[in-house]
Amino acid sequence: MNDAVLRIQNLNKRFGALHATKDVSFNVMPGEIHALIGPNGAGKSTLIAQIAGTLPPDSGTLWLDGQTLDDLSVAARARQGLGRSFQVSSLAESLSVRRNVMMAVQALQGTSFRFWTPVNSDTSLREPAEAVLEQMALSHRADTQVAELSHGERRQVEVACALALKPKVLLLDEPMAGLGPEGTAKLTTLLETLKHQVPILLIEHDMDAVFRLADRISVLVAGEVIAHGTSETIRNDPNVREAYLGDDHA
Amino acid sequence: MTLSLLFEQLLNGLQLGTMLFLMASGLTLVFGVMGLINLAHGSFYMTGAFVTAWVTGTTGNFWVGLLAGTLAAAAVGALVEFAVIRRLYQRDHLDQVLATFALILIFSEGTRWLYGSSPLWLNVPQSLAGSVRLPFGVEYPLYRLAIIGMGVLIAIGLYLLISRTRLGMRIRAGENDREMIGALGVDISTLYTLVFALGAGLAGLAGATIGALQSVQVGMGEPVLILAFVVIVIGGIGSIKGALVGALLVGLVDTLGRVLLPDLFKLFMEASAASGVGAAIASMLIYILMAIILIFKPNGLFAVKH
Amino acid sequence: MTQSHTLTATGLARTTRFRLDREGWISLSLLLILVVGATVAYLAGERFFVNLASRMVIIALAGVGLNLALGFGGMVSFGHAAYFGLGGYVAGIGAFHAFDMTPALGIPFLPNGSDQMIPLWLTAIALCGLLAYGIGRLSLGTSGVYFIMITLAFAQMIYYFAISWPTYGGEDGLPIYIRNQLWGLNTNNSLVFFFLCFGLLVLALSFCHRLLGSRFGAALTMARLNPIRLATSGVEPRPIKLMAFVISGMITGLAGALFADLNGFVGTSMLDWHRSGEIMVIVILGGVGRLYGPVAGAMLFVAMEFWLGGLTEYWQFFLGLVLLAVVLFARGGVFGLLAGRSRHE
Numbered sequence: 001m002n003d004a005v006l007r008i009q010n011l012n013k014r015f016g017a018l019h020a021t022k023d024v025s026f027n028v029m030p031g032e033i034h035a036l037i038g039p040n041g042a043g044k045s046t047l048i049a050q051i052a053g054t055l056p057p058d059s060g061t062l063w064l065d066g067q068t069l070d071d072l073s074v075a076a077r078a079r080q081g082l083g084r085s086f087q088v089s090s091l092a093e094s095l096s097v098r099r100n101v102m103m104a105v106q107a108l109q110g111t112s113f114r115f116w117t118p119v120n121s122d123t124s125l126r127e128p129a130e131a132v133l134e135q136m137a138l139s140h141r142a143d144t145q146v147a148e149l150s151h152g153e154r155r156q157v158e159v160a161c162a163l164a165l166k167p168k169v170l171l172l173d174e175p176m177a178g179l180g181p182e183g184t185a186k187l188t189t190l191l192e193t194l195k196h197q198v199p200i201l202l203i204e205h206d207m208d209a210v211f212r213l214a215d216r217i218s219v220l221v222a223g224e225v226i227a228h229g230t231s232e233t234i235r236n237d238p239n240v241r242e243a244y245l246g247d248d249h250a
Numbered sequence: 251m252t253l254s255l256l257f258e259q260l261l262n263g264l265q266l267g268t269m270l271f272l273m274a275s276g277l278t279l280v281f282g283v284m285g286l287i288n289l290a291h292g293s294f295y296m297t298g299a300f301v302t303a304w305v306t307g308t309t310g311n312f313w314v315g316l317l318a319g320t321l322a323a324a325a326v327g328a329l330v331e332f333a334v335i336r337r338l339y340q341r342d343h344l345d346q347v348l349a350t351f352a353l354i355l356i357f358s359e360g361t362r363w364l365y366g367s368s369p370l371w372l373n374v375p376q377s378l379a380g381s382v383r384l385p386f387g388v389e390y391p392l393y394r395l396a397i398i399g400m401g402v403l404i405a406i407g408l409y410l411l412i413s414r415t416r417l418g419m420r421i422r423a424g425e426n427d428r429e430m431i432g433a434l435g436v437d438i439s440t441l442y443t444l445v446f447a448l449g450a451g452l453a454g455l456a457g458a459t460i461g462a463l464q465s466v467q468v469g470m471g472e473p474v475l476i477l478a479f480v481v482i483v484i485g486g487i488g489s490i491k492g493a494l495v496g497a498l499l500v501g502l503v504d505t506l507g508r509v510l511l512p513d514l515f516k517l518f519m520e521a522s523a524a525s526g527v528g529a530a531i532a533s534m535l536i537y538i539l540m541a542i543i544l545i546f547k548p549n550g551l552f553a554v555k556h
Numbered sequence: 557m558t559q560s561h562t563l564t565a566t567g568l569a570r571t572t573r574f575r576l577d578r579e580g581w582i583s584l585s586l587l588l589i590l591v592v593g594a595t596v597a598y599l600a601g602e603r604f605f606v607n608l609a610s611r612m613v614i615i616a617l618a619g620v621g622l623n624l625a626l627g628f629g630g631m632v633s634f635g636h637a638a639y640f641g642l643g644g645y646v647a648g649i650g651a652f653h654a655f656d657m658t659p660a661l662g663i664p665f666l667p668n669g670s671d672q673m674i675p676l677w678l679t680a681i682a683l684c685g686l687l688a689y690g691i692g693r694l695s696l697g698t699s700g701v702y703f704i705m706i707t708l709a710f711a712q713m714i715y716y717f718a719i720s721w722p723t724y725g726g727e728d729g730l731p732i733y734i735r736n737q738l739w740g741l742n743t744n745n746s747l748v749f750f751f752l753c754f755g756l757l758v759l760a761l762s763f764c765h766r767l768l769g770s771r772f773g774a775a776l777t778m779a780r781l782n783p784i785r786l787a788t789s790g791v792e793p794r795p796i797k798l799m800a801f802v803i804s805g806m807i808t809g810l811a812g813a814l815f816a817d818l819n820g821f822v823g824t825s826m827l828d829w830h831r832s833g834e835i836m837v838i839v840i841l842g843g844v845g846r847l848y849g850p851v852a853g854a855m856l857f858v859a860m861e862f863w864l865g866g867l868t869e870y871w872q873f874f875l876g877l878v879l880l881a882v883v884l885f886a887r888g889g890v891f892g893l894l895a896g897r898s899r900h901e
Contacts, residue, residue, distance in 0.1 A: 052788075076587035090788070092781040100785070103778050107790035112775040113799065115767050119774045165790060287701045298693050337884055342634050343701055348840055349883045355876030361866065476712050479705045487701055504617045530720045537713035541694050543705065548697045 004063075005030055005199050006082075007151075011060035012047055013223075019055065019083055020046045021223040025083070028169055033195045035202045035210045038220035039243075044203055045087075047220065048173055051201075053077045065168050079107065083167030083198070085158035087174045091146045098142040099155050101129040104164035105126045126150075129164060136160045136190070152183035159190075170198050176206040184209060211235065254386040257299025259509045260502070261384075267501025269397055270399025272456035272479035273494040274485070275408060283424040283445050289350040290330070291453055291478070292471025293357035298323040298454025299470060300361060301463035303370040312375035316458050323454020327437050331446040336439065354472075362468045369465035397459055404452070405494055412490065421445060448526030477504075480540050486550030495551060500536050507535040512549045579895040583848035586855065591753065596746040606746040607818065612858045613753040614814045619838040619850025621807030622762050626836070627767060627845035629800040630780030634704045635691065635711030636835050638686040639805040641827030643812025646680040648730040648822035655733060662723070673738040673752075673817070680813040681806045687714075688805025707831060715827040731824025736817055743817070753814050757851070760807050765847055767803070776800050808835070837879055843891030852890040861882065865877045 004027035006192050013021040020043045026032045038044050039168050040044055049055035051062060053074040059167045062069040072080065091100050102119065103127045106112060119125055133139050141149065146157065155175050162170055173193075186210055191200060195215075204210050210217065210231075217234045219227040221243045234240055277291050301322040306315030325490025334353065338346045378393040420441055457471065463502035464470070481500050514527030520528065544550065577583065590609055597605035618640050625631040653660050653669020660666040670676055724730045735743050743749050767773050775796045778786040781875045783793040816822040825831070834857070842853030860878070864871035886893060 038666050043878055048763060074784075074787040075790050075792040075793060082865065084788060086784075090782060092778055092785055095777070099774070103774060104789040104790070106771050107580075108772060110795060112771050112791050114771040115773075116770055118769040120769060122771075125771075141732075161785075161789065165883055281701065287704060334880065334884075343704060344626070344840075344844075345883050345887075347632065347634060347704060348836065349880055351837070352876040352879035352883065355872045355879070359870040359873035359876065363873065435876075456601065472829070480709050482707065483702060483705050489703075526722055530717055533716035534713045534721045537709055540706070540709055544694055544697065549702070 003030065004028060005065055005089060006201060008051065008062040009061045009063075009161045011047070011062075011212050013050060013055070014058055020223050021050065021060075022222070023155055024060070024220070024223075024225050026161050026225060026228060028200055028201050029216075031196055032215040033191065033200045033202050033213050035195075035217045036203055036215035036220060037204065037207070037210055041222075042220045043218055045188040046223075047246060048084075048171065051171060052082070056067045058135075058180045071213075075107075078165060081165070081168030082171060083162030083165045083169070084171040085155070085162055085173060085175055087177060088160060089151075089154040089163070091154060091157060093147040094145060096143050096145055097138060097149070100146060100157060101132055101160050101164050102126065104161045108165055132160050135163070152179050152186070155179065155187065156190075158249060159194075163194075167198055170194070170200045171203075172200060173203050174205055175202070176204055176209050188213060194237070198234065254388050255509070255512050257384070257386045258388050259505055260391060261388075261390055261394065261398070263505035264398050264498070264503070265401075265496040266505055268398050269460055269474065270477055270481050270501055271405065271494055272452045273474055274481040274497050275406055276452045277478055278485070278493045279421070279445055279490055280342055280449050281482070282490075284442055286335065286339060287343055287350070287518040288335070288449075289344050289347060289475070290353035290357065291449070293354055294450040294453035294473030295457035295471035295474055296357065296361060296468065296474055297326050298457035299372070299466045300365060300370065301454075302458035303372040303461055303466045304365075305476055306372055307370070312373070319458035319461075320451050320455045324451030327450020327454075327486070328443050328447040330450075333363075335446060336397075336442065339442070342468060358468050364531045365468075367468070369467035370461075372461040372466055374441075374462045378471055386436075393462065400459070404455075408490060414511075417441075420527050467524075471513065475541070477536070480536055482550070484543050484550055486552040489550070489552040492494035492550055492552035499539070503539055504536050507532040516544035562786075577895075579846065579848070579891065582891065582894050585853070586848060586851045587758070590851075590855070594747060594750045594754075598750075603746045606750055608755050608858060608862060610746070610750045611817050611823065612854045613750065613757050613857060614811050614818060614856035617753070617760055617833070617836060618755045618808045618811035618835050619842070619854055620757070620764060620847075620851060621804045621809075621811060621846070622835050623804075623839045623847075623850050624767075624807065625801050625804035626839055627849065628764075628780065629776050629797055629804070630701070631696070631797060631801055631804075632704050632708040633801070634829070635707035635709075636805070636808050636829035638711035638714045638825050639642070639688060639694070639808040639831060640812035640815065640831060640835065641718065641822075641824070642684050642687055643809035643814075644816035644826045645718065645724065645730070645812075646683060646809075646823040647676050647736060647813040647816040648732055649677070649724055650676045651732045651736055652724065659708045671734065671736045673736045673743070673813075676736055677810055677813055684809025684812075685802050685806045688802045689798070692801040696794055696797055696801070708832065710898075711827065711832055712829060715824060715829070718824050718827055724731075726825060729821055729825070730758070732820045732822065734814060735820065742863075749818070753818075756810065756814070760810075760845065760853040761847060764807075768847070772796070772799070779884060797883045837875075841879075841882060841889050843889035846876050846889075846891040846895075849889060849891050856890060868895075 006028040008027065008028060009025050011021050011024040011155045012095055020203065023051065024047060025111070026034070033233050036044065047057065050057045053069070053072060064082055067080065068079050069080060092103060102125045104123050106119070109124070133142050136159060138153070138160060141153060149157065159172070159175065175187060179187060184219065191213055196201065202210070202214065214239060216228065218225050219234060221242050228242060229237070273291065273295060279289055280286050298319040302315040302319030305318040306312050309315065330353065334349060338349055374393045378396050381389045381391045382395060384390050412421055423440065442487060477500060481496040482493055484499060485496030508529070512525040513533040515524035515528040545555065558765065563775055587755045594606050597609065618636070621639070622633065625633050650670045654671040657668060660669050671872035690822060691707065691710045695710070698706060719727050720819065740753065741748055775786060775791050779793040779796050786793045812826060815826065816880050838853035838857050839850050840853065841856050842849030842851065859873065860875060863872050882889060
């Protein structure tokens with residue numbers, strides 16, 4: 001199991017009496033999309049917060065590419081190669097798309113304590129940012145303010161920002177939410193090609209997308225992973241059908 | 251350092267703490283319920299003192315003056331809330347700071363315009379003049395003792411108000427969830443005006459009672475205001491309990507530091523240098539206390555979640 | 557529409573540096589008014605008005621410092637009087653010991669005081685940087701109202717320290733008998749002193765302009781707009797903010813050193829929290845987050861102080877009304893009124 005890119009082992013988090021994350025372990029392998037699904041209140045957000053570094057777990061360990069992420073800040077995890085997008089879009093609204101992406105390029109290149117060279121004409125920042133935007137088919141929006149973007153475009157910009165970090169793993173928190181059929185289809189195609197560049201941990205509500213995209217799926221119910229496996233196994237797992245899909249689907 | 255002096259200073263510290271609690275409870279209540287930072291809180295303190303001095307001067311009765319001063323501060327508070335403050339609830343803290351800073355300028359200069367620059371004097375009422383004999387051979391002014399007693403009563407009163415009454419229930423609801431309280435059908439703007447007036451009234455009461463110990467002058471509210479800020483930062487902004495603990499802590503540390511530190515430094519410095527350095531350090535003591543508490547508890551001793 | 561937007565934006569990016577927009581023209585005019593005003597006043601023999609212009613320039617410089625933290629870093633510091641006053645006291649204490657020919661602070665192994673502006677400025681900048689580092693380290697762990705109150709409280713700590721330390725005048729303050737010197741210049745000449753201050757203001761403005769366009773500036777902007785985005789991009793927001801806070805304190809401290817020399821006096825009034833409020837008011841009057849906002853704010857503020865102060869003893873009453881009106885109804889300040897909404901990017 002040493003070749004896993006992201007390895008999560010025995011993660012636990014309690015809020016008082018509530019055991020929000022119960023001994024969660026799984027991993028993300030190179031070249032795969034690993035989906036994490038679960039009904040509302042299953043503890044997905046809590047788990048993501050612990051992976052991203054905004055919430056310290058009570059116990060358990062995270063490895064990224066063989067190195068532990070424990071006790072690292074959000075920014076340090078990003079530098080280690082954890083790229084993420086948010087459920088609720090989190091970009092600098094008043095800046096252009098390019099400037100949002102350039103921030104990640106700048107971080108990737110190391111220090112931000114450079115006080116003299118203007119960033120606007122800095123090709124070493126602009127070009128990588130534009131390359132990512134082109135990959136995401138966003139070149140025509142590079143100079144647009146984020147505030148003017150559509151919902152779907154924001155999602156794409158978030159992914160672009162994460163990609164600009166040249167991450168080792170991509171953590172996407174419900175990227176399809178609120179996209180509509182056309183946007184979902186577009187993003188699905190994109191993620192399919194993207195997974196060969198960087199493995200993806202996909203947290204998603206849209207079941208069709210998950211079953212289509214995911215190489216493996218972990219199912220989180222009440223803070224606990226109750227099943228691991230391919231789409232096929234998960235679809236037929238009686239526990240999952242009962243706990244997750246509910247009786248009327250059984 | 252004799253035991254009696256120490257005991258006396260302990261009481262002085264308590265008395266300062268009481269005053270600070272009256273100021274800080276209003277500030278912290280307004281912040282907790284409305285999310286507003288109010289720099290002009292010291293102006294209500296000043297209003298209370300001026301009106302008390304003025305009414306006492308004309309009627310010759312301190313108690314009438316005290317009542318008038320407290321009510322006037324509450325009324326001015328309600329008026330200010332209605333005219334200015336309620337436009338600020340939805341604004342960011344920067345706007346709140348600036349607008350209430352503007353209010354300070356208006357209040358201070360306005361008062362100077364009305365009353366002139368020379369201070370007013372207010373005497374301790376006849377019934378509370380003189381001093382009482384306490385343990386350790388301390389002769390302590392009755393008036394200061396009465397202030398401490400009043401502080402205790404008001405702390406209990408506030409506790410009962412917030413935990414037992416309908417208004418208190420709404421205040422607590424407002425602290426926890428501002429949207430929720432609107433959904434409950436409570437008239438928010440009236441509640442906010444009431445809370446603001448209550449805070450202003452407490453500040454006015456503090457100013458009025460202190461007015462009899464010091465001179466009543468323009469700007470008198472500002473040092474107290476900043477001490478009250480230190481108090482609520484230490485106690486946790488929004489927490490009445492924090493305000494109480496913080497006020498007593500600041501009152502005691504400040505008072506005792508000023509007395510003890512110069513003596514302490516005399517142990518290893520020559521006398522004149524010791525009193526200079528001691529006084530300088532003592533004046534910084536509460537800020538050092540605040541810094542230390544912030545290192546360990548960035549949101550104060552009784553942090554309130556927002 | 558999208559097409560034309562993209563075109564103009566790319567066009568702008570190429571030509572911005574050589575073409576002035578409206579905001580640029582206003583900024584340039586403000587500087588010109590100061591220079592021409594001071595020179596004309598000097599030629600007319602009106603030393604008072606030259607000094608008034610110097611006062612505008614120095615207060616603007618203090619505001620430029622605060623604006624870096626407040627306008628560009630989103631850190632609402634209510635304690636910048638601490639740096640302003642510390643800078644002032646460095647100038648005052650240096651001159652005091654130079655005059656007495658005693659070592660600085662009376663500590664035997666320290667060099668004697670100095671009446672040379674350059675070492676005094678450098679000392680002021682260094683000490684203010686140090687102080688801002690300490691205060692920033694402690695305050696940046698908090699945010700919102702806490703940050704405002706804590707910066708205020710720490711500035712008060714410095715204020716009370718200055719009051720209760722008798723060596724340098726305590727409450728009475730410390731006179732500077734002879735204005736500090738700079739090479740062979742006659743710093744006592746009001747116009748020479750004006751241009752010294754003006755030069756430093758322009759220097760600070762250019763420095764900030766450059767800084768804000770740099771990688772650091774990009775990170776600082778992001779720290780203000782969306783610290784979560786900055787952290788997710790892999791940059792720790794706190795050191796970025798702390799650095800901006802330190803530079804901010806340094807610039808305001810330099811202004812303080814100049815202010816003490818302008819008045820020939822340094823006192824606790826430079827450390828007073830009203831001063832912190834005033835510097836903030838200047839930034840707001842001009843327009844938050846506009847590089848030249850503090851210049852406009854300082855000119856307006858000093859002009860009001862002079863004009864209203866001449867009309868009534870209670871001029872601050874009207875200052876309060878103006879400020880209240882600006883906050884409630886004209887949020888963009890002078891630049892917001894004249895140049896419209898601020899540009900992005």
